[in-house]
Amino acid sequence: MTKSKITRDTVRKLDQADHLNKFRNEFYLKEEHYYMDGNSLGLLSKRAEHTLLTALQDWKNHGIEGWTEGEQPWFYMSEKLGEMTAPLIGAKPHEVINTGSITTNLHQLLATFFKPDNQRTKILADELNFPSDIYAIKSQLELHGLDPADHLLQVESEDGYTLSEEDIITEMSEDIALLLLPSVLYRSGQLVDIEKITKAAHEKGIIVGFDLAHSIGALPHQLNEWGVDFAVWCTYKYLNSGPGGVGGLFVHEKHTGRKPGLAGWFSSNKEKQFDMGHTLIPAENAGAYQIGTPHIMSSAPLLGSLELFHEAGIESVREKSLQLTRLMMNLIHQELYDCGLKIANPLEDQHRGGHVSLIHPEAASICKALKDENVVPDFRSPNVIRLAPIALYTSFEDVYEVMFILKDIIMNEKHKQYKNERGIIA
Numbered sequence: 001m002t003k004s005k006i007t008r009d010t011v012r013k014l015d016q017a018d019h020l021n022k023f024r025n026e027f028y029l030k031e032e033h034y035y036m037d038g039n040s041l042g043l044l045s046k047r048a049e050h051t052l053l054t055a056l057q058d059w060k061n062h063g064i065e066g067w068t069e070g071e072q073p074w075f076y077m078s079e080k081l082g083e084m085t086a087p088l089i090g091a092k093p094h095e096v097i098n099t100g101s102i103t104t105n106l107h108q109l110l111a112t113f114f115k116p117d118n119q120r121t122k123i124l125a126d127e128l129n130f131p132s133d134i135y136a137i138k139s140q141l142e143l144h145g146l147d148p149a150d151h152l153l154q155v156e157s158e159d160g161y162t163l164s165e166e167d168i169i170t171e172m173s174e175d176i177a178l179l180l181l182p183s184v185l186y187r188s189g190q191l192v193d194i195e196k197i198t199k200a201a202h203e204k205g206i207i208v209g210f211d212l213a214h215s216i217g218a219l220p221h222q223l224n225e226w227g228v229d230f231a232v233w234c235t236y237k238y239l240n241s242g243p244g245g246v247g248g249l250f251v252h253e254k255h256t257g258r259k260p261g262l263a264g265w266f267s268s269n270k271e272k273q274f275d276m277g278h279t280l281i282p283a284e285n286a287g288a289y290q291i292g293t294p295h296i297m298s299s300a301p302l303l304g305s306l307e308l309f310h311e312a313g314i315e316s317v318r319e320k321s322l323q324l325t326r327l328m329m330n331l332i333h334q335e336l337y338d339c340g341l342k343i344a345n346p347l348e349d350q351h352r353g354g355h356v357s358l359i360h361p362e363a364a365s366i367c368k369a370l371k372d373e374n375v376v377p378d379f380r381s382p383n384v385i386r387l388a389p390i391a392l393y394t395s396f397e398d399v400y401e402v403m404f405i406l407k408d409i410i411m412n413e414k415h416k417q418y419k420n421e422r423g424i425i426a
């Protein structure tokens with residue numbers, strides 16, 4: 001933690017020295033408004049707006065021919081997005097495709113990779129993962145006639161917020177077929193060591209999948225080098241593709257040719273697709289794991305959004321993100337030490353993702369008070385306030401302002417006028 005006092009002057013100097021500062025103008029930010037929820041839904045950029053409008057224009061100008069004509073031909077958009085995403089996750093272009101959502105892609109890849117046999121019938125996961133992932137695992141087990149109560153193992157958390165990598169490795173027994181973990185835990189923001197876990201699982205003959213929802217666009221990955229078997233993610237968080245934006249998936253090239261568990265005509269080799277045969281000839285790349293017609297209007301914004309990541313560079317994004325979250329934690333130590341807040345995310349750079357996670361017994365009412373003061377946090381039941389300063393559009397001075405607004409709310413008990421319970425969307 002820093003020793004010298006952080007002042008407004010300190011943070012202004014950080015903003016002046018910030019070479020990502022120029023990207024702020026690319027986004028629709030409201031004046032005097034502090035958006036700290038880009039880990040749930042990122043903000044609209046002008047580039048994303050432009051590529052979405054271009055898709056509409058292509059439809060207007062070309063009708064059905066838009067599949068192959070126009071500025072952004074729809075037939076190849078999922079592959080193009082995959083290519084553009086590959087550098088963000090350390091993948092080869094043919095290992096990535098944008099399609100579906102996290103949950104549907106997870107169903108697809110569990111159907112593809114989970115092949116219980118006499119020896120291996122179990123899936124290893126953790127008790128802190130997002131519910132949808134666990135629901136998908138349970139339904140896939142049931143489709144195989146396996147009872148989740150016996151065949152789903154969930155690594156327990158000691159503190160209710162973080163996982164011990166050693167505990168995960170200890171659970172890797174001979175009867176486990178597949179391991180699924182989040183890269184960054186959605187509540188606490190803990191970053192799991194993907195390389196270490198993958199290596200340990202492979203030594204035990206276990207297939208490894210990761211849910212990158214809370215790390216893609218916030219930090220770099222090396223999925224190909226680390227040998228991860230498959231991964232899924234959404235693009236509406238740090239990648240700013242908009243609500244319901246297209247998801248993505250990665251299948252390591254060592255699995256090229258593996259038959260998709262859930263086939264559809266968009267799993268086809270593109271040259272053969274319109275032969276309309278009843279025997280699927282799958283694409284020879286990650287495209288094989290698509291199912292049906294791509295959702296073009298939910299994919300097009302990502303084209304523009306990814307341009308920004310290419311210009312900024314994911315290493316620089318991570319560097320600034322760490323600086324922002326470190327500043328936030330330092331200000332908590334300096335200004336909010338007696339506000340009853342506890343930092344739930346790991347403090348070390350190599351163990352935390354892109355958001356800061358604060359625990360407070362009145363977290364729900366504090367979040368409501370923050371919203372009324374033009375700060376957008378999010379609340380996760382029962383007691384977590386998540387704050388995500390985003391490298392491409394949050395300034396250091398924004399973080400400073402937010403911390404003083406939070407201090408004022410708690411010290412002056414402004415949150416007491418709100419009910420300490422969640423809203424419908426938390």
Ligand SMILES: Cc1ncc(COP(=O)(O)O)c(C=O)c1O
Nearest residue numbers: 101102103130132186211213234
């Ligand atoms: C870790 C994680 N997994 C899964 C989901 C669900 O994703 P989707 O609704 O896009 O399928 C989310 C967020 O909604 C998430 O944060």
Ligand SMILES: Nc1c(O)cccc1C(=O)C[C@H](N)C(=O)O
Nearest residue numbers: 039040041130186187213380425
């Ligand atoms: N996917 C969401 C949605 O459809 C509505 C509201 C929020 C979300 C989210 O993405 C929540 C997010 N995954 C989380 O970490 O809590």
